Amino acid sequence: MTHLKSLLLSICLLLSLLGSTFATADTDWPKKPIVAILSFPAGGSTDIFARAVLAPLGDLLGQAIVIENKPGAGGMIGLQAAAKAVPDGYTIHFSALTNQSISSALFKNPPADLRKDFAPVALVGTVPHLIVVNPSVPAKNLSELIAFIKSKKGDFNYASQGNGSLSHLESTLFMQRIGATGTHIPYKGSSFALPDLIAGNTLMMFDSVTASLPHIQSGKLRPIAIAAAERSPLMPNVPTLAQDGMKQFDVENFYAIYVPKGVSPAIISKMEREIRKILTNPDFKARMAAQGIHPQFANSEKLAEITANEANKWEKVVQSANIKVD
Template structure:
């Protein structure tokens, strides 16, 4: 019996040592900088939001969180790069969730899927979109803009943040609702689209409040209506779509952080914990509110539910609207 006890004790000890050995790489994470991949270029709301979180997250983790912009294909280029990264905790994906749910519905056989190829980490907030025009357009409200668009008989350009983006879908839905046509010019994000809109090369665009706010405040762009359920305190005189006569056109433009599928649970848990601390910091919230960003935390489990719901919602909208990418 004593001999059997010794054998059992030895096996237990070995298993315990193996467990500690296997856990060690996770327990001392991170040991090097972390790459945060996003699907839009520098200067837009996704980039501004991502960088605002990357800096304090890096401070909390003791390693830099380095933002890597990979724009194009409605967000699919960046999302694919993140999904195919080594799931060792050193790559995370800052997702324009609503945009990517739309792209999932619009593209035939998309290469990756937020639900299937990633682990949810945390919802981080939302950024409202605004319908804006070049100041040369003789319209100051929704009814005037609709009348002007119809008078052009399709002879005008409107911009978007790119094929398969929320900006693109909003414009398509808007044109459907008013029974008009125009020429869609897709760009690789706000930072590429805004200069042409300001120059008058395009007439109209749906864009994030964060990216467009400085140009609206300087008078280079004119806001028509905000595509959310409430007015923005930064532009209190700009009505919502519903207030300006177009019902059921509010969109919650969500953002979230994911990790490649297979990332260790301890890493996901640590990220979720630190992100919660950042988003609930009053100074952080006030700073972002002044840029038109609304921080909003939801944990990994809740984000998974939100992701599934967003994909189902936009798949239905795309199907019933019969909208195709250009």
């Protein structure tokens, strides 16, 4: 009996020492560069926003954060890669949350899921979308664009950021609402879609304000309407879809940071604290606003709630609209 007690005591002491070692390791994190996986290519709103947040985050953590762009399959390629990473805090996923929620609703058997395979860290903000067209399109507002599209009798192409993306879903819903058809051309993100739109190979696209803004400012693209609840301060003369007659078409386009499930709560808390510092910095907020980005912090607990709500919302939209991935 005495021997058994001695053995149990030794085991408890060992477990205590191991726990202390892991706690110390978590406190010392990070000791090497961190990889951030994105589901969209360089040059789009996800990439632009991610680099703006992750560069100062790396400075605060004392380690570089290396971005890996893994576009394709409606964001599923990047999501799956991040989900399979070792949960040690050295791989994070910068997620276009709204896009990812839509993809999960559209694909029958998604290879990874934000709710099941990840732990939330922090919400980082929103980026509104808008309708942009090639300047050769003889439409200056929404009603003129609808009339022009209908006159084409289905003989036109429209672009999206990819199958299963928010851009794809917005286009599909828009065509359903106006009773028109066209040929959907999916790309692997804005940076691939915009050159063809500028060249006139596609007629229109729902894109982020961030990615389209430089081309709007240069006159290569024309904005028609904002797919959000409010106008963009960068384009005060461009109305929202609701203001131009199409009600209930505003979308909250969320972006957030996650880690693979199993990462230590201590690491998540440390990352969350540093992200809060960045997003609440007035200079950072001003720089982001100039690019059409709205920084918005929410902690891991609130992000878990937002993630679930987005999943439920878009599952209902996809089902009710009978939208299929083409």
